[in-house]
Amino acid sequence: MCAGEFRFGTNALPLIIDDQGEVCHVGTQYAPGVSLFPTDRHAFSYGVALAKRDLQYRGFRDERIGCFVHKQDANFLLYRHVHDCDSQAAYERLRQEWDAVNRPEYAEKQWSTEQPAALKAIREGVSFDDEEARSRSDRWLYVPGPPGSGKSAVLLAAAMEHCPHMQVLLVAPTGFLVNQYKSKVPDVPGAENIRIDTIQGALNYKRAGADSRVTWTPPSALRRIDLILMDEGSQYEDREWTRLFQCIKEQPHSPYCVLVADFQQLQPVVSGGKCRAFSECMRKVQLRTVYRSADPAHLVFLNSIREEQPSRGRLVEYFGDRHWKGLTLGAYVKRGMQLARDKGVPFTWLTATNRGASEVCAEALRLEGITDKELERGYRCDPATKSELRIVAKPGVVVRLSRNFDKQRGFVNGAIGVVCHSLRGNAVFTVRLQSTNNMVLVHPMEERGERFLPCCYGYATTIRRAQGADLEHGCMYFDQPKRPAARGYGYVAASRFKTRSGCHLYGKLRRSDFLPVGPDLESEHLERGYESMSSADSDGAGLEYAFSEGSGEESDTQDLSAYTANFLKDFEPLVEPGEEASMQDLSEDAVSLLNDLEPVPT
Numbered sequence: 001m002c003a004g005e006f007r008f009g010t011n012a013l014p015l016i017i018d019d020q021g022e023v024c025h026v027g028t029q030y031a032p033g034v035s036l037f038p039t040d041r042h043a044f045s046y047g048v049a050l051a052k053r054d055l056q057y058r059g060f061r062d063e064r065i066g067c068f069v070h071k072q073d074a075n076f077l078l079y080r081h082v083h084d085c086d087s088q089a090a091y092e093r094l095r096q097e098w099d100a101v102n103r104p105e106y107a108e109k110q111w112s113t114e115q116p117a118a119l120k121a122i123r124e125g126v127s128f129d130d131e132e133a134r135s136r137s138d139r140w141l142y143v144p145g146p147p148g149s150g151k152s153a154v155l156l157a158a159a160m161e162h163c164p165h166m167q168v169l170l171v172a173p174t175g176f177l178v179n180q181y182k183s184k185v186p187d188v189p190g191a192e193n194i195r196i197d198t199i200q201g202a203l204n205y206k207r208a209g210a211d212s213r214v215t216w217t218p219p220s221a222l223r224r225i226d227l228i229l230m231d232e233g234s235q236y237e238d239r240e241w242t243r244l245f246q247c248i249k250e251q252p253h254s255p256y257c258v259l260v261a262d263f264q265q266l267q268p269v270v271s272g273g274k275c276r277a278f279s280e281c282m283r284k285v286q287l288r289t290v291y292r293s294a295d296p297a298h299l300v301f302l303n304s305i306r307e308e309q310p311s312r313g314r315l316v317e318y319f320g321d322r323h324w325k326g327l328t329l330g331a332y333v334k335r336g337m338q339l340a341r342d343k344g345v346p347f348t349w350l351t352a353t354n355r356g357a358s359e360v361c362a363e364a365l366r367l368e369g370i371t372d373k374e375l376e377r378g379y380r381c382d383p384a385t386k387s388e389l390r391i392v393a394k395p396g397v398v399v400r401l402s403r404n405f406d407k408q409r410g411f412v413n414g415a416i417g418v419v420c421h422s423l424r425g426n427a428v429f430t431v432r433l434q435s436t437n438n439m440v441l442v443h444p445m446e447e448r449g450e451r452f453l454p455c456c457y458g459y460a461t462t463i464r465r466a467q468g469a470d471l472e473h474g475c476m477y478f479d480q481p482k483r484p485a486a487r488g489y490g491y492v493a494a495s496r497f498k499t500r501s502g503c504h505l506y507g508k509l510r511r512s513d514f515l516p517v518g519p520d521l522e523s524e525h526l527e528r529g530y531e532s533m534s535s536a537d538s539d540g541a542g543l544e545y546a547f548s549e550g551s552g553e554e555s556d557t558q559d560l561s562a563y564t565a566n567f568l569k570d571f572e573p574l575v576e577p578g579e580e581a582s583m584q585d586l587s588e589d590a591v592s593l594l595n596d597l598e599p600v601p602t
Contacts, residue, residue: 016049024049044076066446074443077423078430097439101409107186115154118143118258118285122158125256126166126227135254142279143260145287146306147495151260152468154287155229156184158258164190166226171202171244173235175404176414177468181231183410183435195225197407199240203247222247226255232468233261233279238271245278264306264517265495266467266488298500305491305514309524315509324475324506332506333363333459336475346398346416346434348474349460349506350493352486352513354386356479360460361389368397379426379444385456393422393429393442400458401431403445409433411440414465416458427453463493473502478513484526490514 016024037043048069055065082094111119121141128134145151159168172178181196195202203221222228228248230236236244248257263276301318304310316323324332333349340347349360365375370392378390382402391399397419405411410433417431417440428443445454460477463485476493478485490513497503511525520526 016046016053041076044072048072063446063448066451070444070446074423074428074441077428078441081421081423101436101438109153109157112150112287114145114285114287115150115157118154118287119158119161121283121285122227122256122258123161126162131253138283139254139256140282141256141258142282142284143258143287144262144279144284145260146262147265147302147492148470148498149287151262151287152181152231155231155258155260156181158227159194159229160186160188160191162227163188163193166193167224168194168227168229169202169222169225170194170196170229170231171199172196172231172468173198174232174414174465174468175407175412176465177231178404178407179410179412179415179433179435180469182407182412183433198404199236199244201404201407203243222251222255223253226253228255228257230257230259232265233259233275234263234265234272235268235467236272236275237268238274241275241278264488265492266464266486266517295499295501298497298503301500302491302495305494305516307516309511309516310514312509312511315511315514318500319503319505319509322501322504323509324504325508329359329506330363330366332475333360334367336504337364337367339473343473345472348466348471349477350463350466350474350496351460351477352463352480352489354462356477357460357462358387358389358457359479360477361387361457364398364459365389365392365457368394370394370397377426380450380452381456382452382454383450387456389457391426391453391455391457393419393426395419395421398458399431399442399455400461401440401442401455403454405454406440409440410436410438414461415440431455463489466496467492469496470498471496471502472498473504475504475506477506478510479507484510484512484515487515488517491516 018024037046051072052065052069055068060068078098082091082098085091085094118141125137125139125141128137143151143154155170159170162168170181172181175198178196178198178201185191185194185196230244248255259275259279259282261275261279297318301310301314304314310318324335336347336349349357351357351360374392374394375390378392381387381389381391385400385402399417399419401411401415401417402413403411404413415433415435417433420430420432420439422429428441431440431442432438433440442453442455444451463476474497476490478489494503512527515524515526
């Protein structure tokens with residue numbers, strides 16, 4: 001042996017003990033010039049086995065360890081895919097795709113008269129150097145405004161202005177909105193100081209489920225944050241808002257907080273009202289100018305349905321030939337896909353229920369050339385999405401991610417992307433996100449004894465999930481077969497689109513699907529008429545009368561009024577993964593509201 005030379009046998013490696021207590025064989029017997037592991041797969045398996053055993057010693061649940069193993073296996077497949085590419089040019093292209101996290105370029109904004117006032121108030125709120133003066137000042141700002149009035153733009157501008165000097169937290173109620181914000185943050189100095197997350201992620205606590213034993217983080221979670229920006233306040237559940245508010249109030253350095261909201265949009269699924277009550281006590285800067293749309297006809301329509309139910313004639317006049325009726329759903333899905341190809345912009349279907357979204361996706365898959373046999377062999381999608389369609393990883397297929405796995409790259413609940421390459425059948429594949437062009441890796445996960453992919457098809461989504469989105473064009477589909485959509489659904493769906501020409505409606509045109517948020521009024525049309533009972537024109541008007549009183553999946557709410565039933569049905573679409581909504585979860589206010597609507601006969 002030469003001086004300075006060391007040789008190690010396999011017994012010098014960390015040992016792996018199996019479940020029976022036996023020492024596992026590692027690599028090959030050492031010989032000069034021979035690799036310890038015959039292939040990179042053997043070396044990878046050894047490393048994963050070590051990590052898996054370590055996680056078990058640390059007390060991690062089997063399901064979480066299983067997710068870890070699936071992720072590492074997918075990473076190895078991606079490594080092989082890049083390593084085995086057929087040319088140096090292809091290698092460089094793949095490396096750049098995965099090494100880069102794309103950010104948009106900064107662009108100057110044209111502000112209204114109200115937006116600079118909000119930005120000035122924020123600037124004053126974070127400018128205090130004296131701690132005593134800071135503690136005596138007003139530390140909360142409420143910025144209300146209709147959809148498209150630039151509320152989100154104010155939050156983003158404030159974050160970019162102050163991030164070079166302080167830590168900024170931007171809170172959104174859903175992973176979809178988190179992804180929307182991340183895709184809009186430009187590459188400016190201090191951008192790394194902007195943290196964008198949900199309340200659950202910001203406070204590091206788990207939803208109900210197997211991890212509910214883990215308590216949420218104490219107030220130290222926000223100790224380094226000087227500016228807290230909160231979007232879409234109308235969607236905050238009472239429990240989450242109370243936790244966040246309590247945590248902020250316990251901060252000794254009194255961070256400045258900004259809340260933006262439009263309480264005429266969809267309300268929380270389970271219980272709400274506290275956020276709105278708190279907002280009434282804050283300093284307020286009202287935004288009125290709408291920027292999402294420069295289409296006067298579109299703005300007039302949105303303003304008219306925001307506070308008042310439109311007449312049937314008003315709806316007919318607004319939609320015109322963009323009211324798609326007379327043909328099958330598949331024919332109009334095909335038309336939407338053609339519009340997407342012509343304009344180079346995704347065409348999004350907004351439905352009232354998860355079932356309607358699945359109907360649209362099934363038609364889109366048929367048009368993509370995916371057969372029933374291929375669907376049967378597909379991988380199971382996330383059960384939290386309520387979709388029964390199995391995933392077929394065919395290049396070009398549109399998927400919607402359903403979990404928050406990699407917020408930095410944009411792998412968050414609600415993000416839409418296109419399948420690029422399959423690494424292992426339908427189980428592991430790469431996806432390019434539509435909003436940022438970032439690449440993400442989709443692989444199986446385990447939860448509650450089930451194994452599935454954290455995604456579903458993305459040709460359609462529910463109106464509730466789309467709240468806060470900006471869409472170029474798409475189609476509204478009120479697919480609930482028997483009862484009107486819940487209050488606010490029609491307004492939120494129509495206000496997602498930037499122009500009148502981009503807003504389409506499929507199926508029956510009903511006044512009762514455009515009820516504004518608020519109590520029932522005598523002047524409102526609450527029940528469906530004979531001409532609008534059926535969602536599908538091929539079924540024939542009034543066919544719903546053929547259903548017996550005890551039949552159908554909605555028979556458990558058959559004694560409720562139209563609005564009360566839809567209030568209950570609304571609890572289904574946005575149950576987050578790992579959380580189940582039930583009547584026990586409702587606050588006393590929500591239960592009282594249901595009782596006030598209409599007593600249920602016993």
